[in-house]
Amino acid sequence: MIMTEPATDREEDLLEALLEAPGIDRAALAARLELEPEALARLEDRAVVHGRLERDGRGEFRLSPEGHRIARRIARHHRTLACFFEQLGMAREAANREACTLEHGVSDEAIARLADHLHCPAPCERPCEGSGEEAEGHPLLDYGEGERVCITAVRPCGRYRRLMDMGVVPGEEVVVRRRLSNHAVVIEVKGCEIGLSPECAATVLATPCP
Amino acid sequence: MPLKIALVGNPGVGKSLIFNHLTGVGVEIGNYPGSSVDLLSGRSCFQRERIEVLDLPGVYSLEDGAETEALVRRVIDDDAVTALVAVLDATRLERNLYLLLQVAEYGRPMTAVVNMVDEAARRGIAVDTERLAALLGIPVLATSAATGQGIDRILPTAVLEARAATVEVPYDHHVEAAVHSLARTFGVDRRIALQALQGLGDDPDLLDAAGAVGEEIGRRHRMSAGQIITTNRHNHAGTIADEVVRSAGVGVGAALDRLLTRTVPGVPILVGVLMAMLLVVFLVGGVLEEYIVRAFEFGLLNPIAALDLHPLAKEVLRAVGLALQSGFGIAFPYIFTFYVLLALLEDSGYMSRAAFLADRAMHRMGLHGEAIIPLVIGFGCNVPALMGTRLLATRRERIIAAFLITMVPCSARTVVISGIVASFVSLAAAFSIYLVVLVLIVLTGLILSRVAPGPQFGMVLEMPQLRRPRPDMVLLKSWLRIKEFLYIAMPLLLVSSVVLGLLGYYGAIAAFQAAFAPVSEGLLGLPDYASTALLFGILRKEMAFETLVVLAGTASLDTVMTGIQLYIFAIVSTLFVPCISTVAVLRRELGSRVAALITLYTVGLGLGIGALIHFVAG
Numbered sequence: 001m002i003m004t005e006p007a008t009d010r011e012e013d014l015l016e017a018l019l020e021a022p023g024i025d026r027a028a029l030a031a032r033l034e035l036e037p038e039a040l041a042r043l044e045d046r047a048v049v050h051g052r053l054e055r056d057g058r059g060e061f062r063l064s065p066e067g068h069r070i071a072r073r074i075a076r077h078h079r080t081l082a083c084f085f086e087q088l089g090m091a092r093e094a095a096n097r098e099a100c101t102l103e104h105g106v107s108d109e110a111i112a113r114l115a116d117h118l119h120c121p122a123p124c125e126r127p128c129e130g131s132g133e134e135a136e137g138h139p140l141l142d143y144g145e146g147e148r149v150c151i152t153a154v155r156p157c158g159r160y161r162r163l164m165d166m167g168v169v170p171g172e173e174v175v176v177r178r179r180l181s182n183h184a185v186v187i188e189v190k191g192c193e194i195g196l197s198p199e200c201a202a203t204v205l206a207t208p209c210p
Numbered sequence: 211m212p213l214k215i216a217l218v219g220n221p222g223v224g225k226s227l228i229f230n231h232l233t234g235v236g237v238e239i240g241n242y243p244g245s246s247v248d249l250l251s252g253r254s255c256f257q258r259e260r261i262e263v264l265d266l267p268g269v270y271s272l273e274d275g276a277e278t279e280a281l282v283r284r285v286i287d288d289d290a291v292t293a294l295v296a297v298l299d300a301t302r303l304e305r306n307l308y309l310l311l312q313v314a315e316y317g318r319p320m321t322a323v324v325n326m327v328d329e330a331a332r333r334g335i336a337v338d339t340e341r342l343a344a345l346l347g348i349p350v351l352a353t354s355a356a357t358g359q360g361i362d363r364i365l366p367t368a369v370l371e372a373r374a375a376t377v378e379v380p381y382d383h384h385v386e387a388a389v390h391s392l393a394r395t396f397g398v399d400r401r402i403a404l405q406a407l408q409g410l411g412d413d414p415d416l417l418d419a420a421g422a423v424g425e426e427i428g429r430r431h432r433m434s435a436g437q438i439i440t441t442n443r444h445n446h447a448g449t450i451a452d453e454v455v456r457s458a459g460v461g462v463g464a465a466l467d468r469l470l471t472r473t474v475p476g477v478p479i480l481v482g483v484l485m486a487m488l489l490v491v492f493l494v495g496g497v498l499e500e501y502i503v504r505a506f507e508f509g510l511l512n513p514i515a516a517l518d519l520h521p522l523a524k525e526v527l528r529a530v531g532l533a534l535q536s537g538f539g540i541a542f543p544y545i546f547t548f549y550v551l552l553a554l555l556e557d558s559g560y561m562s563r564a565a566f567l568a569d570r571a572m573h574r575m576g577l578h579g580e581a582i583i584p585l586v587i588g589f590g591c592n593v594p595a596l597m598g599t600r601l602l603a604t605r606r607e608r609i610i611a612a613f614l615i616t617m618v619p620c621s622a623r624t625v626v627i628s629g630i631v632a633s634f635v636s637l638a639a640a641f642s643i644y645l646v647v648l649v650l651i652v653l654t655g656l657i658l659s660r661v662a663p664g665p666q667f668g669m670v671l672e673m674p675q676l677r678r679p680r681p682d683m684v685l686l687k688s689w690l691r692i693k694e695f696l697y698i699a700m701p702l703l704l705v706s707s708v709v710l711g712l713l714g715y716y717g718a719i720a721a722f723q724a725a726f727a728p729v730s731e732g733l734l735g736l737p738d739y740a741s742t743a744l745l746f747g748i749l750r751k752e753m754a755f756e757t758l759v760v761l762a763g764t765a766s767l768d769t770v771m772t773g774i775q776l777y778i779f780a781i782v783s784t785l786f787v788p789c790i791s792t793v794a795v796l797r798r799e800l801g802s803r804v805a806a807l808i809t810l811y812t813v814g815l816g817l818g819i820g821a822l823i824h825f826v827a828g
Contacts, residue, residue, distance in 0.1 A: 064229040126404065150803050156434050158667040159603065165303055166272035169441040170433060182570040186673055190305045190448075194676075197578060199668030 002049050009104040010035075012074045014043050015052060018063055019071035019202075062142055077103040080115045137205035140185050141198060143176045148176075149206035159200055168192050173209055213261040215368050216285050218313060219297035220306050221268030222674060224325045226250075227355035228297060229265040230686065234366060249281070253803045256365045264291070270305075272312045272435075275406055278600065286316050294320040295364060295374035300330035300337050300352075303452035311443050314346070314375035315401040321372045323364060328354040333460030342454045347376025356680065379446045382438050384430065386424045392416065408436040432726065442746035467676055471562045480564050487551045488624075488644070491544055491717030496628055498543035506535035522715060533703045536752055539698070544621030545695060548590035549688035557687070561586075562671050569669060576654025576662065578602070578669040581611045588618035592792045593689065593699055596799055606664040609804055612796060613658060616788040616808055617651050617815075619644060623784045624750035629755045630780045634768040643781050650785070650815065701807065702791040706749040719745070733817060734778055735824040737762075737771065747783045749790050754783040774827050778820050788814025 007015065010033070017024065017032055024032070028048040030040045044061055047053040052067035063071055078099045085095035137152040151172045154160050167190040168174070183198040196204070219225045233252025250265040266285055267278050271596075285291060296313055298306040303324070310322060322612030325336050350373045353360035373546040381389070385407065398415045404470040405411050406420035424435035431438055470476050510531045517524060555561055561583055569579030582597035595615045599608045619627065632640035713719050723742045730741035739761035758779065762770045771779070787809055788796070796805040 023464065059654050153433075154437065156437065158665075159670050161274050161436075162270065162670045164437060164440040165274065165308070166672070167308070168443055169437065169444050172444070178468065178471060178564055180471050182566075183232055184566050184669075186471070186566075190302070191445075192302050193673040194689055195669070196561065196670045196672050197566075197669040199666060200670050201668075203668075 005045070005051070007052060007070055010142075011052070012070060012073055013100075014040075014047060014059070014102055015045070015063060015067050015071035016074045016078070018053075018061065019068070019075055049120060056142060057144070062138070065136070065138075073108070074103050077106055077111050078152055080111050081106065084114055086105070102171065108128060137207040140176065140184060140196065140201040140204045140206055143185075143206065143208075145179055147175055147176050147210045149176065150187045150209050151204060151206050155203040158203055163200065163204065166190075166192070168204055212449075213256075213292045213369060214264065214290055215261055215293050215295060215365070215590055216264040216266055216291050217295050217297055218266045218282060218286065218309075219268060220270055220302075220309055221269070222300065222672070223297050223299040223302075223306065223670025224355040225268060225297045226265060226684070226690065227686070228262060228323070228325065228353070228364065229360060230690065231355060231358065231361045232263050242828035243329055248252050248327060248769065251681035254365060256369055259369075261365060261369070263586065269309065271309060271445075273410055278537065282564060284450070286310065286313060286318060292319065294318055295368050295370040296322045298322060298324050299322050300326045301335055303337060303455050304447050307447035307450055308443055310346070311374075311379055311447055314348075314377050315379075315404065317374045317401070319372035319374060321351070321364075321368050321726075322346060323353050323360075324565075325352050325353050325355055327352045328357055336456045338454045338456070341511060343451070343669065345377060348373060356553055358682065361543055377450075381442045381445050382431075384427045385438055385442070388420075388423045388427060388435070392420055392423065395419065404439060408439060429826060448722065470560070470610060470676075474569050475568075476563070480567050483555070483560070484563075484586065487548070487555075487586075490551060491548045491589070491621065492624060492628060494547045495624065498547075498626070502542060503535060503539045506531070506539065511535065514779065524640065525711045525715045526708055529707040530704060532711075533750075536750055536756070537703045538701055540622050540625065540750075540752055541692060541699075544591050544624060546688060546692050548621060550684060551690045553589065553684040553687040553691075554679050555679075557684055559674040559676045562673050563676075565669070565671055573666065574659065575614070575652065575657070576610050576666075577607055578666065580669050580671060582615075583606065583613060583616060583619060584747070587626075588615040588620060590698070591695060592618065592620050592788060593614055593795050594695060596792065596795045599799070601604065603667050605800075606662055609800060610655065610658045610662065612654055612800055613808055614617075614651050616796070616812060617647060617654065617785065619676060619784050621648055624756045625752040626747070627780050627782055630758070630767060630776050632778050639773075640778060643784060646781065646819070647784060650819070699791050702794060703750060706790050710746065710749055729817070734782060734820045735822070736775055736779055740771075740775075740779055743779070744786065747789070748787045751783065752790050754779075774823070775819050778823050781823065782816045782817075784816075784822035785819060786813050788812060 013033055014029075017029060022171060026037065026040065029170050030037050033043075035043070044053060047067065048055070050063075051060045052123055053062045053068060054067075056062050067150070074153065078096075081099035081102050082092075082095045085098050086092060090098070142150070143149055151170050151174060153170055154163055154168055168187075172189060175188045176185060177193055178196075183201070184195055185198075185201040186193055186195045215231055215446070217225050229250060230250065232254050234254075239391055250266075252265075254261045254263055264285060266282050269279050269282050270281050272279055272286070286294060294313060296310045298310065313320065322342070324342070327337065330337065337352065339350040339352045349367050351360050351363055351367055353364070355361065359588045381404075385404075388407060389403040392398070392406060396403075396413065396419070397415075398416065399408075402411060402416075406413075406416045407424050409417065409421070409424075411417055411420075416689050427438065428434045433441075470479060484636050495499055502563055511528070512530050514527050516522070517527070519527070525584055553562075564586075565579035567579070568582040572579050572581055580591070581599075581602060583601070587598050588595035592615055596612055596616070599611045599615070602608050602611055627643050631643060664804055710719075719742055722745060726741035726745075727738040730736045730738055730744075740758065742761060743754050743758040746757040758767065759765050764770060766777060787793075793805055793809060796808060
């Protein structure tokens with residue numbers, strides 16, 4: 001049996017990148033993480049061994065529920081820190097760089113207190129981060145055409161208000177009608193077909209219907 | 211007080227068609243006080259009383275933070291509105307009821323219209339409107355705007371029988387408790403407390419309190435208060451729909467859809483469709499324009515020239531005549547043709563497929579796929595295209611889209627390109643201008659997305675069923691659009707033409723020509739009168755061409771200018787400065803700063819590209 005080791009900083013970066021850019025191709029991923037392809041492969045293998053990444057039917061990597069949890073945690077750290085540095089007057093670029101370094105070491109409590117202190121922008125103004133953190137399920141992106149799934153959570157970010165208004169709400173049964181080559185997904189909900197771009201499809205979690 | 215009725219509903223439920231049935235001619239486009247979102251209003255009559263009918267923009271919800279939804283909320287809450295007519299799509303009743311439940315919470319007199327019953331029947335769906343009326347507590351009509359069925363009963367019902375709905379959504383008990391306590395503490399009604407829980411409203415104390423309560427609810431449910439409220443409403447809409455809808459569940463084939471949304475052959479089809487559209491507009495427009503221009507020449511301009519009047523009055527009259535001539539000469543041949551094709555694409559449901567195909571490419575330019583819709587509209591006229599950018603999610607996207615749209619060669623610029631380059635140089639050269647402009651648009655997009663980075667929220671679009679467009683609907687839609695164009699662009703055209711006429715009359719244009727001559731001759735290698743023609747192009751793009759002909763003193767431009775000169779002239783006037791109507795709309799939609807920035811950018815780009823071609827080829 002393999003002992004599960006905590007994720008390294010590099011691995012956390014990888015998980016975060018996969019959360020933020022679902023469906024990213026490997027070359028872009030390596031460039032984003034500033035890694036050689038071989039190093040990226042080693043990192044992915046390690047994440048798979050420790051149950052933080054899974055391979056889907058087409059051989060592409062996707063986040064496991066545990067990987068999702070870690071990625072969301074790091075992404076939240078990043079955003080709160082970057083928001084803090086920007087409010088201190090740093091340029092966005094620099095604030096992001098600084099946040100990239102600190103996001104791994106900082107404790108959840110410090111981040112929660114910092115976020116309370118800062119009043120970061122309203123949910124609709126910020127890109128995705130999860131409440132419903134413990135919600136089960138995989139992003140809609142991970143399901144194939146024709147699968148009937150139950151929505152378990154819609155992360156409150158991005159276009160979530162529009163999604164909810166169109167009937168994509170927890171508990172709703174939807175059918176994945178088509179997956180487009182650019183990772184967009186068309187689902188049928190309440191008798192209407194709606195299309196979701198990959199960013200949006202990634203914020204909707206669902207489990208296969210019983 | 212005059213009677214006032216507002217139509218409210220989801221996008222694509224046939225609201226505009228009903229509006230058109232109710233009001234006929236005499237539609238006005240105006241702004242609701244305090245909002246920049248356009249609102250269609252028209253007049254009608256019932257029992258000798260005048261009724262004003264408002265067509266509200268289609269929305270999926272009242273509680274989205276966007277400007278359009280805010281406008282709809284305000285109209286619904288406005289006591290001057292006598293009755294609300296909620297238009298529902300019989301084929302998508304459940305989701306439409308979700309919006310109706312929100313409207314019902316305002317407690318305003320209302321009635322519901324279940325539209326598209328004919329289409330629903332074809333798909334084996336039947337709606338029990340009597341049962342629905344009983345459940346909602348308001349009168350419910352079954353109509354088909356396409357055939358006119360039931361339309362005549364809308365106004366009488368709205369005027370005589372509209373009443374506040376009795377339907378109430380049973381909310382989660384934590385939400386109900388919070389609503390009760392907020393309503394009591396702050397002395398507000400249920401609806402305001404509910405909206406405050408979702409962060410909407412303008413009383414900061416109430417919002418603060420609601421925020422704290424909402425957070426507590428969120429912690430307990432692992433779902434935000436807004437999500438719970440939304441879910442409860444959807445569930446209630448579902449319960450109602452289950453009771454009133456009988457569906458035989460006729461399935462629809464998806465084979466064609468599959469073909470259109472795959473990269474291959476989807477993308478080649480998309481490119482082909484757009485190219486074909488341009489080509490048809492090019493050909494049909496060119497033929498029709500000649501007739502219209504000639505008709506105005508003989509019917510209006512020549513008689514004006516023959517009048518014995520004071521020269522100033524004559525100049526003003528001539529300017530008005532020219533404005534009418536070019537307004538109609540562009541509007542009907544080019545823009546109307548384009549709108550017909552556009553309506554065909556929209557009504558067939560193709561546009562939302564195109565939006566998804568284009569999503570990835572648009573991402574590179576900092577936009578989402580839905581931005582392809584205003585960009586395509588821009589080929590007809592930039593003005594409605596800019597207004598179409600309202601559907602984009604963020605201001606950043608709207609600004610990027612506005613930059614790109616103002617570079618899209620509209621119908622008027624098509625006239626310049628076809629009249630100068632296609633006629634005197636070659637058809638291939640004319641297409642190469644489109645190519646150059648397209649490349650510049652893509653480059654501008656790539657640069658802008660780097661210069662102004664921002665979060666991308668993604669795109670959620672309804673995918674209507676693919677269907678065969680109905681010719682009468684297509685014509686009607688195009689007619690409404692061209693009417694809107696005439697209402698907005700015509701006054702600007704008239705004013706700018708008169709101003710230009712007066713400038714010419716008082717010699718200001720000659721002075722400008724002298725001042726601009728070094729740029730025209732040195733930088734672009736064009737004769738000095740070309741600069742005047744370019745100036746006229748700012749007012750109305752196609753005037754660049756007409757003025758050039760007048761100033762050159764001959765319609766055979768190839769005898770006075772070389773091929774390269776003609777090419778440079780066409781490309782500069784295509785790129786440089788959007789026309790004055792476009793600048794006015796830019797200013798209204800995005801503010802003076804953005805309008806100025808875009809204008810400067812296009813001037814620089816136009817002159818830069820012109821100079822480049824001059825120095826490379828000339």
